[in-house]
Amino acid sequence: MPKIPGLFKGLGVTLGTLSRTVTEGANTVQYPHEKETPPIRARGVIALHEGNCTSCMLCARSCPDWCIYIEGHKELAPPRRAGGKPRQVNKLDRFDIDYALCMYCGICVEVCPFDALFWSPEYEYSEPRIADLLHDKAKLGEWMQTVPEAPELEAGADKKGKK
């Protein structure tokens, strides 16, 4: 009968958890009434900084679920210096992310060369209709306000890009 002490130990574990829950409260939160702050860098929703986007399509092509839809056209912009040739810029017509398809891998955010996509920790955007989960350019732009400041780099870390 070597298993007998273990049986009582098991009962002790559940009873201990019970008394801890009664005295100190549960580990869970009562969600709609109280909310946990998601950790910084939580992958809630992807926000679009439209000004940075050049509609290069890297995000759309790297998306494993093909849930990013981009349409754009080329426009001529006034030259930078007087007397120069008019510049050709890419204008973004459509930038949609279908969150019914998105699997929150974050590859689009990683791959964006111009810092146009950001993670936001917001998570309360469920919809009664699945089609409403397609967030368009304007809605993705609104999420920008919820993007937290990028945390400080660790001491000694190399800053990428311009020195």
Place this chain on the structure above:
Amino acid sequence: MSTLSVLAIDIPYWAQSLLRVLGGLVAVLLPAGTIVYVFLFKMMSFMQSRLGPMEAGPFGSLQLFAEVGKWLQKEDICPERADKFIFKLAPLIVLASTFLLVAVVPFGPDAWFTNFEAGIFYALAVSSVSVLGILIAGWASANKYSLLGGLRAAGQLIAYELPMVLAVIGVVIQAGSMNLQDIVVAQNAGSMFGWDGVGNPYVLTQFVGFVVFMVAVQAELTQAPFDMPIAESELVSGYMTEYSGFRFLIFFIGEFATAGVFAMIASILFLGGWGVPFAWFGWSDIDSIDNWMNIVGPLILFTKMMLVVFVIMWVRFSYPRFREDQLQRFAWKVLIPISLVNIMVTAILKVAF
């Protein structure tokens, strides 16, 4: 026997029957609801460090009504290939065995439905009727998982019926009666080695029998660690797979009502039932008990029942499931020999003293 006099009012037979039916409903459904809320909803949640239902009513106390309402709204699905008649009959058989079981439970010196001479024999016989309900539920569902669950349930319930009966025999020998009322009186009027401060609750003098009985009850109720027949992760709830809505509700009520009734029987057999030790109030036998015990007795029995159910549920929420062969081996090779030895020792001591 056709009229009964309560507070000098003669109650005709039909009204007696009505009162008995209502009393039976209360005696089955009230403990079942309390058990589900206190233990299944709250205690299990606390043991998993969460709060459980909190929205319906204060601290979620009306959650059960919400659940019942939900089940009643659901469609009553009957599988196409199922044996329709017995498929629909099965949950009723399971619940009926619970109601038949509560008929012999004494709640006070005069508060009983039937004062049956061979009460515990009847209770054990009737409790095994639910096996039939479960077996035909598994068979009639026309589902291989259900059939497997039903067969497992039949094998398990029949295997654990034996140690349960054998554990009870020790109590019957000691009390010298199969009448549950007499067993209660024998415990509360008894004394241990001349000391009658707590009477003679058989949980102390029949401790081995109590442990065997509780293990067997756990298995009879198919509660974990003996929940192989309704193993949800491998058999998709076994014989209950195809049941929905109202019929699932009946199975659900049956499960916890049976737990309550078995806990009542366990507290009658081993914890002194509705009684308090008679020495406290100077009573000597059942006729000398004050009339207020008919009111307090059910409450005492209810408290003891909750205590027993607490142990059952505590074990349920703590242990993982037995494998099928371990389960059978445990019944036949451990529990039955222990209870046989227990009977022998009890009989020898009974004759010796």
